[in-house]
Amino acid sequence: MPQLLLELFSEEIPARMQAQAARDLERMARERLAAEGLLPEALKTFAGPRRLTLVAEGLPAAQSDRHEERKGPRVGAPDQAIDGFLRSTGLTREQLTERDGVWFAHIHKPGRPTPEIVAEMVDAIVRGFPWPKSMTWGRGTLRWVRPLKRILCVFDREVVPFSIDGIDSGDVGEGHRFMGDAQPFRARDFDEYADGLARHFVVLDPEERKERIMDAARTLTFARNVELVEDEGLLAEVSGLAEWPTPILGDMDPDFLDLPPEVIRTSMRTHQKYFAVRDPQTGFLVPHFVTVANIEAADGGKAIAAGNAKVLSARLSDARFFWDEDRKIRLADRLETLKGVTFHARLGTMYERVERIAALAAELAPYVRDDGITRAKAIEAARLCKADLVTGMVGEFPELQGVMGGYYAEKEELDPEVVDAIRHHYRPQGPNDAVPVQSVAATVALADKLDTLVSFFAIDEKPTGSRDPYALRRAALGVIRIILQSRTRLPLKRFASDDLLAFFADRLKVLLREQGERHDLVDAVFALGDDDLVRIVSRVEALSQFLATDDGANLLAGYKRAVNILKAEEKKGPLPEGDPAEMAGAPPEEAELANWIGHVELEVGKALSKEDFAAAMLELANLRAPVDAFFDKVLVNSDVPAERENRLRLLVKVRDAMGRVADFSQVTG
Incomplete structure (x- = not known):
C-alpha cells in the first residue's frame, strides 16, 4: 500500500524540544488520520536539529465511502428544531426517515483521495503545533519554533500539493548546512529520503x-x-x-x-x-x-x-x-545574608527557613539516633546547609547547591559528619538518587524535606493532578525512603497534619506498588491509624505473605462472611457486647471456635508487642479451620435469642482479633 513521507524543514530546533516535538507530530497525525478513517499500518517520526520527519506505511489511496445515521428531533417537534437539524445535515425534510416517532437523517459521504486529506492534515498540524515557544518572521502570520523553510510531502511517490503561508510542498530535501555539495536532493519515498540524507551528511534517527x-x-x-x-x-x-x-x-x-x-x-x-x-x-x-x-x-x-x-x-x-x-567568607558568616533571600512570599526568607530546619532537626535527631552528639551536629549542619546559596559558585551553578557547601565546610575543617550532612541534605533528589545513610545527614535531609512539605501544605499549596510546582511528591518520597532505609521510628503525626499524612500514605502506596506490593494492603494497614512507616511496611510485607497462602485466602473469605453478617445485624440494632458464654448443648464447632479465639487473641497480642508481624499472621492462620467449621455447621441466626446473641459475640471476637493486625475489610482479594 502507498507510503506517506513528510518533512518540515526549518532553522535550528532547540535540542530540548525535539523529542517532544516528534511525539506531538506522531500524535497529531494519528488523531487526524483516524478521524478520517485512515489507519496506517505503521507510523514513525524523527526529530533533529533542523527537521521533523514523519513516515506512514500502509495508507489506502483513498478514504472509504462513509454512511452515517444521525438521530434528530421527535416527529411533531417545532419547525425551528427540525430546520436546525436539516441545516446541520444538509438534507431536506423529504430525505428524513421516521422511526419510533423520531426523525433520522441518513448521510452518505463519498470517500476522498488520501492526498486531499493529507494536505488538510499537514496544514492543521503546522498551524496548531504545540511548541513551548514559537515565533513569526517576515510579514507572515505563521508561527513555528524557528522560521519554516521547506515542506517535503509525498504520497505514493507523488507530491501532495498545498501551500502554507507561501511555502509550497514538494519532493525536495536538503542535507547538511556545510558539508558535501549542499545541493537539495529529490526524495519520493522514505528510502530515497534516508539515502539522500546520508549522502548529504545528515543522521536522521x-x-x-x-x-x-x-x-x-x-x-x-x-x-x-x-x-x-x-x-x-x-x-x-x-x-x-x-x-x-x-x-x-x-x-x-x-x-x-x-x-x-x-x-x-x-x-x-x-x-x-x-x-x-x-x-x-x-x-x-x-x-x-x-x-x-x-x-x-x-x-x-x-x-x-x-x-x-x-x-x-x-x-x-x-x-x-x-x-x-x-572560601574567604565562612559559611556561618553568610547566614545574615540569607535574611535578604526570599524563600516564598508567604513562607518568609531563607534565613527563617533555616531556623525552622534547625528546630526540626533538633526534634528529629533523637528518632534517627538517640544521642546528644548527633543532635548537636544536626543542628549545626542544619543552620549551615543553605549558606552556600549566597556564594558566587552556586550563583553561577545552582545545581551545585549543597555540594559546594560541603566543600566549603570541609575547607573550614568542620566535623566530617557536619560536612557530609551539608553536602547530602538534598538527597534523594529522584528515584535513582542515593539516600543519606549517615545519621546526621539523614536527620538534616529529613528536616529539610519535612519543612518543605509542612510549610506548603500549611498555605494550601498542594499538588493537584499532574501539577506539582514545588516537587512535594518528590519530597514525600524522599522522606519515606530515608525513614525506611535508616529504620527511623518516626511518629509522623507529631509533625504532619491529617492531609499531609494522607499524602504520605498515597506516596507510600506508589513506592510499594513499584516494589510489587498491593495498594489495598497499604490501605488495610494505614486504616489502623499507625504513623510509623517502618512498622507499616513490616505489617504490609507480613500481610502480603499471609494472604498468599491458602490459610490466609480462606480466612479472609471467612472474615468477610463474618463482617457481612455483623453489618446486616447492625442495621437492626446494636451488636451484643461482651465475651461469648458457654452454652449448654452448643455445637462442638462453636465451642472450638470460642476456645481458639481466646488463644489467638493472647498470642497475637504477644506477637504484636514484639512487632513480630509474621508470627501474628501465623497465629491468625490457626483460626482458619475453626472458622470454616463454624460456618459449615453452626446457624448464626438461631431462633433461640440467647444462641443468636452468643454467636454474634463470637463473630465480633473474630473480626476484632483480625482487626488488630490489619483492617481486612480494605483488602480487595
Missing part, C-alpha cells in the same frame, strides 16, 4: 546519532587510556545539536584539576556541552574533554579542540575565581 557519539567517544578515550564520563542527559542534548555528530578529544589545562570535580564537570556540561574524561583506575578526572562537532574537519578536529580548550579555560578561570573568593 536521534538514537543513531547517540550511538555514533558514544561509539566514537569511547574509541577516542580508549586510545588515550582514559575513560568517558557517561552522561545520559548531556548525550540527549548534544545529539540534538548536530546532524553529523563528530566527537573530538581535546586537552584542558591540568592546573584546573585542583578544582572540585563537580565544578569542572558542571562547567563543561552547562556552558560548553563537553563530556568529562577520567582515569579508569582511580576514577579521578584527567585533563581532557570530549566535544561533539557538527562537521568532519580536514585537520581531524585539532583546531576545534584547541578553540574549545581556550573557551573552557576561560570558564574554569571564572570558576576558580568563585572558588577562591567564596
Whole structure:
C-alpha cells in the first residue's frame, strides 16, 4: 500500500524540544488520520536539529465511502428544531426517515483521495503545533519554533500539493548546512529520503546519532587510556545539536584539576556541552574533554579542540575565581545574608527557613539516633546547609547547591559528619538518587524535606493532578525512603497534619506498588491509624505473605462472611457486647471456635508487642479451620435469642482479633 513521507524543514530546533516535538507530530497525525478513517499500518517520526520527519506505511489511496445515521428531533417537534437539524445535515425534510416517532437523517459521504486529506492534515498540524515557544518572521502570520523553510510531502511517490503561508510542498530535501555539495536532493519515498540524507551528511534517527557519539567517544578515550564520563542527559542534548555528530578529544589545562570535580564537570556540561574524561583506575578526572562537532574537519578536529580548550579555560578561570573568593567568607558568616533571600512570599526568607530546619532537626535527631552528639551536629549542619546559596559558585551553578557547601565546610575543617550532612541534605533528589545513610545527614535531609512539605501544605499549596510546582511528591518520597532505609521510628503525626499524612500514605502506596506490593494492603494497614512507616511496611510485607497462602485466602473469605453478617445485624440494632458464654448443648464447632479465639487473641497480642508481624499472621492462620467449621455447621441466626446473641459475640471476637493486625475489610482479594 502507498507510503506517506513528510518533512518540515526549518532553522535550528532547540535540542530540548525535539523529542517532544516528534511525539506531538506522531500524535497529531494519528488523531487526524483516524478521524478520517485512515489507519496506517505503521507510523514513525524523527526529530533533529533542523527537521521533523514523519513516515506512514500502509495508507489506502483513498478514504472509504462513509454512511452515517444521525438521530434528530421527535416527529411533531417545532419547525425551528427540525430546520436546525436539516441545516446541520444538509438534507431536506423529504430525505428524513421516521422511526419510533423520531426523525433520522441518513448521510452518505463519498470517500476522498488520501492526498486531499493529507494536505488538510499537514496544514492543521503546522498551524496548531504545540511548541513551548514559537515565533513569526517576515510579514507572515505563521508561527513555528524557528522560521519554516521547506515542506517535503509525498504520497505514493507523488507530491501532495498545498501551500502554507507561501511555502509550497514538494519532493525536495536538503542535507547538511556545510558539508558535501549542499545541493537539495529529490526524495519520493522514505528510502530515497534516508539515502539522500546520508549522502548529504545528515543522521536522521536521534538514537543513531547517540550511538555514533558514544561509539566514537569511547574509541577516542580508549586510545588515550582514559575513560568517558557517561552522561545520559548531556548525550540527549548534544545529539540534538548536530546532524553529523563528530566527537573530538581535546586537552584542558591540568592546573584546573585542583578544582572540585563537580565544578569542572558542571562547567563543561552547562556552558560548553563537553563530556568529562577520567582515569579508569582511580576514577579521578584527567585533563581532557570530549566535544561533539557538527562537521568532519580536514585537520581531524585539532583546531576545534584547541578553540574549545581556550573557551573552557576561560570558564574554569571564572570558576576558580568563585572558588577562591567564596572560601574567604565562612559559611556561618553568610547566614545574615540569607535574611535578604526570599524563600516564598508567604513562607518568609531563607534565613527563617533555616531556623525552622534547625528546630526540626533538633526534634528529629533523637528518632534517627538517640544521642546528644548527633543532635548537636544536626543542628549545626542544619543552620549551615543553605549558606552556600549566597556564594558566587552556586550563583553561577545552582545545581551545585549543597555540594559546594560541603566543600566549603570541609575547607573550614568542620566535623566530617557536619560536612557530609551539608553536602547530602538534598538527597534523594529522584528515584535513582542515593539516600543519606549517615545519621546526621539523614536527620538534616529529613528536616529539610519535612519543612518543605509542612510549610506548603500549611498555605494550601498542594499538588493537584499532574501539577506539582514545588516537587512535594518528590519530597514525600524522599522522606519515606530515608525513614525506611535508616529504620527511623518516626511518629509522623507529631509533625504532619491529617492531609499531609494522607499524602504520605498515597506516596507510600506508589513506592510499594513499584516494589510489587498491593495498594489495598497499604490501605488495610494505614486504616489502623499507625504513623510509623517502618512498622507499616513490616505489617504490609507480613500481610502480603499471609494472604498468599491458602490459610490466609480462606480466612479472609471467612472474615468477610463474618463482617457481612455483623453489618446486616447492625442495621437492626446494636451488636451484643461482651465475651461469648458457654452454652449448654452448643455445637462442638462453636465451642472450638470460642476456645481458639481466646488463644489467638493472647498470642497475637504477644506477637504484636514484639512487632513480630509474621508470627501474628501465623497465629491468625490457626483460626482458619475453626472458622470454616463454624460456618459449615453452626446457624448464626438461631431462633433461640440467647444462641443468636452468643454467636454474634463470637463473630465480633473474630473480626476484632483480625482487626488488630490489619483492617481486612480494605483488602480487595
